[in-house]
Amino acid sequence: MPEGPEVEHLRRSLDPVVVGAFVRGVRVARRGVISIAGASAAGGRRISDLDAPLLVGSRIVATLRHGKQMALVADSGRALVVQLGMTGSVMIEPGPPPRGMDGKHRHVVWTLERADPTMPSEFRVAFRDPRRFGGLTAYGSRAELDAAWSRLGTDGLVVTGAQLRRGLGSSRRPIKAALLDQTVVAGVGNIYADESLFAASIHPLTPAGSLSAPQVGRLAREIRRILNHASDAGGSTLRDYRDAFGQPGSAVQLHAAYGREGEPCVRCKTPLQGLRMQARATVFCPRCQDLSTCRKR
DNA sequence: CTGGTCTCCTGATCGC
DNA sequence: TGCGATCAGGAGACCA
Numbered sequence A: 001m002p003e004g005p006e007v008e009h010l011r012r013s014l015d016p017v018v019v020g021a022f023v024r025g026v027r028v029a030r031r032g033v034i035s036i037a038g039a040s041a042a043g044g045r046r047i048s049d050l051d052a053p054l055l056v057g058s059r060i061v062a063t064l065r066h067g068k069q070m071a072l073v074a075d076s077g078r079a080l081v082v083q084l085g086m087t088g089s090v091m092i093e094p095g096p097p098p099r100g101m102d103g104k105h106r107h108v109v110w111t112l113e114r115a116d117p118t119m120p121s122e123f124r125v126a127f128r129d130p131r132r133f134g135g136l137t138a139y140g141s142r143a144e145l146d147a148a149w150s151r152l153g154t155d156g157l158v159v160t161g162a163q164l165r166r167g168l169g170s171s172r173r174p175i176k177a178a179l180l181d182q183t184v185v186a187g188v189g190n191i192y193a194d195e196s197l198f199a200a201s202i203h204p205l206t207p208a209g210s211l212s213a214p215q216v217g218r219l220a221r222e223i224r225r226i227l228n229h230a231s232d233a234g235g236s237t238l239r240d241y242r243d244a245f246g247q248p249g250s251a252v253q254l255h256a257a258y259g260r261e262g263e264p265c266v267r268c269k270t271p272l273q274g275l276r277m278q279a280r281a282t283v284f285c286p287r288c289q290d291l292s293t294c295r296k297r
Numbered sequence B: 001c002t003g004g005t006c007t008c009c010t011g012a013t014c015g016c
Numbered sequence C: 001t002g003c004g005a006t007c008a009g010g011a012g013a014c015c016a
Helices: A004-018 A142-150 A163-167 A175-180 A190-199 A213-232
Strands: A023-026 A035-038 A060-066 A068-074 A080-081 A089-093 A106-113 A123-126 A133-138 A273-277 A282-284
Touching: A004 A068, A004 A123, A004 A213, A035 A080, A068 A142, A080 A142, A123 A282, A133 A142, A133 A163, A163 A213, A175 A190, A190 A213, A190 A282
Parallel strands: A035 A133
Antiparallel strands: A023 A106, A060 A068, A068 A080, A080 A133, A089 A123, A106 A123, A273 A282
C-alpha cells in the first residue's frame, strides 16, 4: 500500500514528465473521487465546473509531497492533491489506453502536452483507484494547500526527534497507533510503522508518551532512514503499487518485520510475532522489542 | 479531548 | 471448476 516512500517515488517518476506540461483537457469518469477544498463534495457539480480545479488550461510548474499526499501545482496558482489510498496510481500513458483490468477504474484522465523530444507532444496521465480509498482534492491556491498540510505532522522523511516528541506528547495510546496518525508524523503507514519500531527496538504496544527522549530520538532517526532508503529503492510493491511508468518498487526486500510473522528475527532468530492493532496486521520481535523494558510511569 | 470501532471499496486468495 | 467467505487497510465518521 502506498505510504510516504511510494508517494515520493511516484512523485520523482512523474516530475520530469509533467512539470512544464500544459493541461489540455480532462475526462472525469467518476466525480465522487474529486473534492474541492473548503466546499462540498464534487458529486453535484457540473463536469465543466471541474476543469479549472483539475488544472485544465494551465501549466504544471511543480510536484510536491507531504506525507502520503502528492500535489501538482499549476501556474494558475491552483494545486491538486492526489491521495492514493490503498490502490491508487497515477500513470503516464504515452500510447493507447491500457486494456483489460488495467484499463478499469481510471476515474480521471488528463490530456497533457509538452514540447519534448523524449515524449509524444500529447500524452495522458490517468488517476486509477479500484478500491477508491484515495481521491483528488483541489485547492484554489498554494496558501490553501500549505494550510492543509500544516495540519499534518512533520513529514517522516525529515522528522526530527524533537518534532516526533512534540507529536507524541503524553499520549498513552500505543506507539504504533500514534505513528499511523498522520497528524503526529506524516507518511508513515502500516508497513513502515512496523519497520521503524523494529529498527528502533520498541514494542508496538508501548504507550507513546512513556518513551524516553533518547528512544524517541532513535525512533525518529530510524523513520527517516527507513523512509528515505525505501524511497530510493522505488517503494514497496506488495501488489498494487507502481510508479508513473508502471514499474514496481523493490523496497520489500528491505523489510525486516512487515509480512514476516513466524519467520526468524534478522537480529536474534526469535520467531517474529503478530498481533492486530486497529484491524491492521502488526509484526514485531518479542525479544528485541520487549514491552517489559519500556520505561514505566 | 481521547482513543477505540465502524465504514467505505474491489480484487486476490482460500476452503469446500 | 465454481463460488461464497475472508482478507487487505487509509482515513474520516462516529461514539463512549
